Amino acid sequence: MLAATRNPQSDLRQRFLAAKREQKLRNRDAAVAIGVSEGEALAACVGAEAIRLQPNFVEIFEEVPQLGAVMAxxxxxxxxxxxxGVYEKMSHNGHVGLALGAAIDLRIFYKQWHFGCAxxxxxxxxxxxxxxxxLQFYDLHGxxxxxxxxxxxxNHAAFDExxxxxxxxxxxxxxxxxxxPPAAIDKADAEIDGDGFRAAWSNMQDTHEFFGLLRDFGVSRTQALRLAPPQFVRRLDNGAARLILDQAAASGLPIMVFVGxxxxxxxxxxxxxxxKLxxxxxxxxxxxxxxxxxxxxIVSSWVVSKPTRDGAVxxxxxxxxxxxTIAMLFGVRKPGQPELPAWRATAINLPLLQSETEVQA
Structure with missing residues (x-):
């Protein structure tokens, strides 16, 4: 008598669902608990809880406004x-897309998308x-x-369609x-054209120039902050995020929170x-x-100033x-407008990391 053939994907699905049910875990945590990525766990559910979508990600995503008010x-x-909110003002240019709705505001990099499912x-x-x-979308690493x-x-009918x-x-x-991929290893500071980098930082006209500056000088974001002109950066105590959220909540100061x-x-x-903590x-x-x-x-926190045509951001x-990068916070502003003075004052008065205080003393 032939032994029954094991189905690895069915076994993976059963282990994933068991972890969710028995340990009361969310999908990502259940996947981690059984040693796979969330994307692999969801893909194992294709044919049951999940429906594999065609990899036409731009076309699919630009139909999402039809779903009405959802959670992103x-x-x-x-x-x-x-x-x-509602996905509004959707557009794309090649593999880069935008959603510029009143509530849902996205910068989309479709080249990184690998698997999508309902x-x-x-x-x-x-x-x-x-x-x-x-609708759920995953990268090449799951x-x-x-x-x-x-x-x-x-609009559930639009979803079904x-x-x-x-x-x-x-x-x-x-x-x-x-x-x-493993985390990139910074070049030695001595290999960086520090004077050129600091001059380029001081001459920025738009915050988006910062990405090109990192590329041109071959520095990571944290190395850039260490090498920046000192008047533009201050390393903070890692309680800064909690403090600034508490202060914004107390004052009603509108802020922008970027997560990517x-x-x-x-x-x-x-x-x-x-x-709430x-x-x-x-x-x-x-x-x-x-x-x-x-x-x-949070291992390091920095308040950062970048010169622009509209003043410092x-x-x-x-x-x-x-x-x-875990997250970045700004004061609410629109292109062509200076940033809110109350935001700048709140940010620059956040407490320094103790070692930084000692250096300045």
Whole structure:
């Protein structure tokens, strides 16, 4: 008698669902618990809870406005950014896209997108169980790029039509992923043209020039901050994020919160109000905007000033142990307008890292 053939994808799905059910874990945490990426776990559910979509990501995503009011979610390892609203003013140029809605504001890098699926799963909240519909997109490493969750008041018929239209004919479970590249190692400071770099920083006319400056001089963001003209950067105590959110909530100061990963940047613009610390998580729990930030993963915090035609633009920038950007905060502003004086005053008065205070003393 022949032994039954094991199905690795079916086994993976069962282990994933068991971890969710028995340990009451969210999808990402359940995937980590069984030693795979979230994208691999969701792909194992194709044919059941997940429907594989064709890799026509630009075309699919530009139909998302038809879903009406939904929740947009973008995250990286250390922060989750959730925003309710309608996808509006969608556009793309090659592999780069924009959504410039009043609530949902995105910078999209489709070249990093690898796998997309529609997920229809039962979720339990309190004593009630309901069906949760979402569109979920993952990169080549199986990491979540972006998710779109339908609310009760969303256009569910449009979702169903979109899924039928973009359903991949091949509904076999599983995807192939590649290991994430190791964190880049900075060049020695002595190898950098420090004088040229500082002159280029001082002569910036637009904040977007900063990305070209990093490329041209071969520096990472954190190395750039260390080498910057000292009048433009100050290293802060790592409690700065909590302090500035508390102060913004107390004063009503409108802020911008940028959270991104390889394939997406999502931006909140407006006030924040309900700031809660829950264990290691620093949270904003407002109607229409939730932020969940692992405060214990912040390894360095900087207040940064970049010259522009509209005057200096000031940011609070948070980094992890690998020098990766966790989040960036700005005062609300539009191109062509100077930044809010109240934001600048709040940011530049955040407490310095103790060693920085000693240096300045």
């Amino acid at each position: 979610l973008t995250r990286n390892d250390n922060v989750v950014h959730e925003k309710d 997920v229809i799963e039962e979720v339990t909240r309190g004593s009630e169980t309901s069906l949760q519909k979402s 990491e979540a790029v972006h998710k779109v969750f339908l609310r009760e008041h969303s 979109l899924v039928v239209r973009w359903r991949d004919p091949q509904q076999l479970p599983g995807i192939t992923v590649e290991p994430a 990963n390889r394939g997406m940047i999502q931006i909140h613009s407006g006030p924040v109000a309900n700031i 829950m264990g290691p998580w620093l949270n904003v729990l407002d109607p229409g905007f939730n932020l969940h930030l692992r405060e214990d993963k 000031t940011s609070l920038e948070l980094f992890d142990a690998d020098g990766g």
